[in-house]
Amino acid sequence: MSMISPKPKAVLTLSSFFSAADILVNQTNLGRDALIRKMLDHLAAQHQLTDTDKYFNAIIERESSSDTVLSRGIALPHARLESLDKPYVAVATSSSGISFADNKPPVHLILLVLIPSDQPGLYLQIIRSLSSILRDTETSKKLTQMSTPEEVMRFFERGGLVLPDYVCAADIMDNSFDFLRNNDNLKSAIDSFIAKKHSEIPVLDNDDDMVGVVSAGSLLKVCLPDYLLWMSDLSPIINFEPFTDVLRKEQSSSLSDILVKDFPAVQMSAPAISVAAEITRRNCSACYVLNDKKLVGVIDLPLFLNKIFRE
């Protein structure tokens, strides 16, 4: 009796997007724009791509909005283009280094990526596949010592840089965020809302576990409790009488007055789409990314849209 084994899931590696012919080694005496132009021309010649001017402009525009220099001397210039039917990747190495951004050290490994516009996660998946390279400080140095495209290609093939199945919350989160401690007072929260223009701030306990969020909205709710909002017509309140009590006691009040314990959150390994679902379902503007109970990042709506629709 024959057994039907489940079809193995195809594994997509980074090296499957390019060949040795797409690699330029030891590029020297070139600026960022010149290198990008050279890589595009090379890619166009290999794959009969037209319209390289358009690709060039798109990549430069993307670099101008924010550079794509990753850590460890690696840059990932890229563009999302409607006219492409599949992704194209070109690789360049430079032992002397090429300056990609004024405030960052020169880069030694450059992966130029052209992505069809309808594959929003691909760029993020490529970045995640590079995580092992990014962790190793010696990678870009090793690559610059390789003198032929074939050697570089073998490096990528041996490295087995696998693209993850999906983009997860950790791939798109912003891991620098402001927060308050649960023993802070109402005044600190109001100051943060005003000074940092935050509408919502996460609150952590002493173990860095997230316990809730305080928001300008919940502050307003203290001033305008539900039973005042039962009235559709609030015209009887023409001044700020409801705010008087809060103003009087903001320094002596703890955050618990406005702390909301039910907040939108996903675990860092959750698919990015669940971030969208959480934001949509709760009709909120940001989602918190947790590692168990610890807050590790924040994804607000503009960041999410940028990652999915633009990057």
Added chain:
Amino acid sequence: MHSDSVVPTSPLQILSKISAMIVITALAGWGSRAIGIAPDTLPVVAVCTFIGVICTTLFFWSHRVAIAFLGVAVLIGTRTMTLQGLMRATELDIIFFLVGMMIIVGALKDLGFLTWVIQSIINKKKMTGGSFVLILCGLAALLSSVVDEVSSIVVVLALVFQVCDTLKVRATPFVLIAVLCTNIGSASTMLGNPVGIFIGNKAGFTFGQFLSGATPIAFTSLLATAVIVMFWFRKPIREMTAKMEEHRNQNRGLGPLVRIPFKRGLCVLITTVSIIAFHHQIENLLGLTGAENKNAFLIVTPLIIAGLLMAYRPQRARHYVEHDVEWWTLLFFMLLFAIAGSLEHQGVTANLADKLSAIVTGGPKAMVPFVLGISSIGSAFVDNIVFVAAFTPVIQSLVERAADYSILWWALLFGACFGGNITAIGSTANIVALGLLEKRAHAHIGFLEWLKIGAVIGLVSGLIAWGMLQIMPVPHPVGLHAAAEHHDPDTKPHTAPCFQQP
């Protein structure tokens, strides 16, 4: 609107609950056949369907509408009930009354009247924990007697949370006090509880008759409850007094103080209650007499007022209908009434009435503690309307035999309303209060914590009701609820010898 939270349950728990439901339902079916109240297959199906719905409200509260839908399908599919009979049994008159009242309450909130009530109490100078609790008891009972118990508890708990959050005191004792008094106050008029309008309409009481029978007993029970809770919760009350004093010394109030216009809302409420109070006289004036017009103006008054309010505020009309009417609950009521109607349709309730009158000797007054006790205990564990819907045809059957049995309507009313205090799941107001407490104060009242005070209040108020029903002359319906009026042509003739016509 209040949505039910779906509590995550393990597959094992679900399985054991389903098993318990099947066993209880099967036992009920077998038992009803064995004792002769359901002699054939179809009456057994009616009993099993009804018990199945009761079990659902007990074990799977959030699935009650779904199971009620399926129950109706079973009744139709097995020909236990005809479609026409089912439609008649949905008690659309009561549903319309409740829809109208819910719209009026929505408008009262919208017009600022209920906000004004809360503000007036927060504004009170030199309040202590004790005076706050007395105000709370009075407000909860009064509000629940003029608007429905769920709207009342929402308003009263808004006050409780505002005061407790501001003073940083535990809200749980005050939530309990508010709910206990809400359930007691809801028995005092036809407007307070769906059970009230259901019994009033089925029995054929006028609003005035209902008021004169129910209010003295509810008021006495409320006084007893106030005394008990003042003693029972003396510690949190003392703590609140201290915090209020401390707060006053710091020149801080109990919440934002805003001048709220209330006259329009008050006018709407007074007009509604006044018209309802004189519905019988208006019916006579308009010639709305006879069995087919019984309580007609009582039922349509909320619809008239709701209609006028929606015409007055057309931009809010849709909001009132879509957000202020608890369609989920009303749909459950309709289906439940229909399923309970199948018991009557199959003669089960008439047979049960026969058995009861044979078992409980000593006449109607001897049966009062029996009905009071069974409806109290039943209402403590399942929605009180479920019990009332099932018991109503039984009492109707008894009343048709002897008018003196109409005292049992009162026993049923007080048992259902006061019994709702015994457990946390005893009434809709309790469940709404628990939900609000979890949402606002992130606190939970344990089953035993509730049961301790609930059982005491349930017992004391039940004894008061029993005692007063023995000594107090209670009104009898103007005419027995005309079975002929709603007489279902599909209903099998049962053994009741005669019907008294109004």
